[in-house]
Amino acid sequence: MAIVVGINLAIALRLIGWVPQFHLSPFNRFYQIHWFGAIVVLLSGIGLLLAYPAKALTNPVFYLKFAALSIGLLIAAWLQKQIQSNRLTNFAPAKIKAIAALSIVLWILAITAGRFLAYTNSVLLASRFF
Amino acid sequence: MNSPWGWPTAESIHFLGLCVLIGTVGVFDLRMLGFGQGISYEDLHKLVKFGVGGYLLNVTTGIMFLTTAPDQYIYNPAFQTKMLFMLIAGINMLWFYATTSNQVKGTDAALAVSSRAKIIALVSLISWSVIIVCGRLITYFRPPYHWCLWC
Numbered sequence: 587m588a589i590v591v592g593i594n595l596a597i598a599l600r601l602i603g604w605v606p607q608f609h610l611s612p613f614n615r616f617y618q619i620h621w622f623g624a625i626v627v628l629l630s631g632i633g634l635l636l637a638y639p640a641k642a643l644t645n646p647v648f649y650l651k652f653a654a655l656s657i658g659l660l661i662a663a664w665l666q667k668q669i670q671s672n673r674l675t676n677f678a679p680a681k682i683k684a685i686a687a688l689s690i691v692l693w694i695l696a697i698t699a700g701r702f703l704a705y706t707n708s709v710l711l712a713s714r715f716f
Numbered sequence: 717m718n719s720p721w722g723w724p725t726a727e728s729i730h731f732l733g734l735c736v737l738i739g740t741v742g743v744f745d746l747r748m749l750g751f752g753q754g755i756s757y758e759d760l761h762k763l764v765k766f767g768v769g770g771y772l773l774n775v776t777t778g779i780m781f782l783t784t785a786p787d788q789y790i791y792n793p794a795f796q797t798k799m800l801f802m803l804i805a806g807i808n809m810l811w812f813y814a815t816t817s818n819q820v821k822g823t824d825a826a827l828a829v830s831s832r833a834k835i836i837a838l839v840s841l842i843s844w845s846v847i848i849v850c851g852r853l854i855t856y857f858r859p860p861y862h863w864c865l866w867c
Contacts, residue, residue: 588734589738592740595736609755615752
């Protein structure tokens with residue numbers, strides 16, 4: 587989680603312009619680490635889901651988390667492609683900043699929704715209640 | 717903190733702080749270890765101040781957790797290990813800024829840093845990873861079932 591969200595935050599901060607404009611093209615290596623982190627997150631998430639499926643799937647907060655996470659990862663993949671093919675300059679700077687800000691908001695939403703999952707579920711297992 | 721939403725909110729802020737910390741300090745450590753050649757050290761270091769902000773958020777929420785339920789923390793071996801590694805990370809950081817930081821700032825983006833800087837970066841990355849893992853394990857080593865192992 588820290589790897590995925592952290593690297594996305596670092597890139598978003600750079601794109602918004604709160605830090606000096608260092609070259610983004612060598613960031614590919616960090617993206618490799620990012621996707622490794624994303625795979626770990628997805629595998630461990632599947633593991634957690636298999637342990638308590640009813641607890642997660644009957645909780646609307648889980649769907650919110652999953653939506654925020656998916657869109658966040660899609661934005662990360664899109665940004666990576668634009669950076670790799672040097673197409674960032676094709677877009678208006680304001681649009682790139684808006685996408686970076688959206689990315690930050692989505693990750694904050696994903697983390698908060700994920701944390702609140704443990705406190706908002708209504709059933710523990712499908713066969714019995716709390 | 718004893719309200720229904722107080723603890724989860726503080727935890728969420730704690731997680732965000734750690735993500736910012738790893739995304740900035742962790743990325744800078746990885747850069748020193750050689751990932752992402754071509755990125756300027758000095759420019760990448762400008763991200764670290766956000767990491768300090770994230771760290772301060774974590775210290776604040778951490779103190780909130782600790783003062784709300786101190787017995788659950790100070791007798792908790794996972795928490796004790798976490799504090800030990802925070803000490804290690806802190807000393808490592810002080811050592812970096814006292815000795816190697818100016819040399820790293822002056823290094824050109826295409827070159828590698830000294831082995832001392834790489835060791836500092838590696839210790840930093842490992843300590844913060846252990847800190848995160850121990851933080852997660854706190855809830856599974858709650859006293860009195862796992863009373864202080866070395867007391």
